[in-house]
Amino acid sequence: MTTLIFLYIIQFMKGFFSELFKFAFIPKYENAIQYLGDNLADKEDWDFSDSNQKNNSILKNYLEFTFRKLKNEKKIAFTKDNKYSCFNTGLLTENLEDIFAFFEEYKNHRAGLQTPYCFKAFLKKSDSSLLRHFPGNLPDIANYFDKPELLLFNPKFELIPDIDHIINDNIARFPPHLHRADDAELRRQITGAIEDVRKRARTNYKIAVPQYYNGKIQLLLPLSLTSGSPNPDLALVVHKLNDKMYTARTCLTLKMAYNNARLIVKPQSNWLKP
Secondary structure, eight states, X not given: OOHHHHHHXXXXXXXXXXXXXXXXXXXXXXXXXXXXXXXXXXXXXXSOTTOSSOOOHXXXXXXXXXXXXXXXXXXXXXXXXXXXXXXXXXXXXXXXOEEEEEEEEOOOOOTTOOOSEEXXXXXXXXXHHHHHHSTTOOOOOOOOOSSGGGGSXXXXXXXXXXXXXXXXXXXXXXXXXXXXXXXHHHHHHHHHHHHHHHHHHHHOGGGSEEEEETTEEEEEEEEOOSTXXXXXXXXXXXXXXXXXXXXXXXXXXXXXXXXXHHTTSOOOOSSOOO
């Protein structure tokens, strides 16, 4: 069984289908990802600290959703004869060169996988293959900055959380010691944690980390629910409702939050780390 077919089966079981895999057959997928993360891109942690083995899960998530964003922005480039394609990964080499994913038309389809292209390599911008096929028209990176004001927390805005919704829809994400707590106790814990981080964000706007999810820019704030712990337990998702108000209706595990935040840029935060 090829790696791609196996990945399709796993995705089907999880109810998730990769747009990148629909676009291209990627032979030796794991090797390609490892080369990108270990040898080509500037050094970065692409696995979470509690991972038992190296599999570059953050990088894989980043490439999938970056591809989706670029597709929506019509930034997948094609040669005039459609024999070659490429996109800008948004990643840089150690020497600050853009890194592109390069594809060739795929004609040798396997087992009903009708992908139009075959992945060839991750290439830096100066590579002769890119320059030969895309002279002067290499595609741009994904754009998350149409409204830069959304990337910063405004301390003058009111923050109104929907505590009931946060609890009812996200209890499985809470620390295990709170799973059996009654609603009154949970409300006290969450209300106190939100009030605390709201005050901290008023004096340090960098506490709020921007994330991209479901086509929207939102902000993440750390929620500390475990007494004495130096690390937050969850990330509160803050959404701008209007020119005077934020609302918060859900929270994420720190892994979910990091994956979403990494789509925009590597988080420069002392609380949201791999």
